[in-house]
Amino acid sequence: NLQTFTSAAIDMFVEWLYGTVGTKDYEPTYEINAEMLKLGSEFAIPPLVNLAQRHLALSATVDNVVDSIRLCEEFNLAELRQALVQGIKEDGEVMKSVAKGAGALSHPLLMRELLQCIAAQANGGN
Numbered sequence: 001n002l003q004t005f006t007s008a009a010i011d012m013f014v015e016w017l018y019g020t021v022g023t024k025d026y027e028p029t030y031e032i033n034a035e036m037l038k039l040g041s042e043f044a045i046p047p048l049v050n051l052a053q054r055h056l057a058l059s060a061t062v063d064n065v066v067d068s069i070r071l072c073e074e075f076n077l078a079e080l081r082q083a084l085v086q087g088i089k090e091d092g093e094v095m096k097s098v099a100k101g102a103g104a105l106s107h108p109l110l111m112r113e114l115l116q117c118i119a120a121q122a123n124g125g126n
Contacts, residue, residue, distance in 0.1 A: 009035035016048060026051055030064055034071055041075050053077055060084055062094055066103030069110055085110070089117045 002010060009032045015021040016036070028036060033055045040048030057080055060068050065084055072081035088098050098104050099114045 005035050005039065006032070008032055009039065012036060013039050013048075016051075023051060026055060028055065030059055030067075033059065034067075037071060037075055049075070053080055056080065057083065060087070062097045065094075065098060066101065066107055066110065070107065085113060088114065 005013075009028075012021060012028055012032060013036060016026070033052050037049060037052035037056065040046070040052055053075075056068055056071060056077075065088060069081055069084050072078070072084065088095050095114060095117070099111070099118070104111050104114065
């Protein structure tokens with residue numbers, strides 16, 4: 001049902017289907033990329049899913065990483081999810097910011113992973 005998508009996402013989807021938007025000039029906003037990921041999944045278009053996944057990885061920031069992890073879980077992008085979580089764990093400042101954010105607090109699995117990492121670091125482990 002295309003009614004659940006924004007007109008901007010539908011426009012980009014059609015442009016991608018017709019080849020007027022390709023890999024090199026695919027530069028959607030974070031929100032439109034999330035919709036493109038959903039469109040690619042719903043219509044079973046692996047190249048679009050891969051493109052949106054790659055863009056999701058490249059556009060991850062401290063502010064959107066929890067939402068990116070949620071998208072990974074929703075669309076079964078296990079490797080990307082693992083890479084994003086690992087990136088958080090490897091940077092103490094990022095981990096503090098993410099752990100203190102409201103997004104992580106509403107994501108129990110991610111919060112548990114971060115707390116386990118913090119506890120391991122406090123005990124001298126990694």
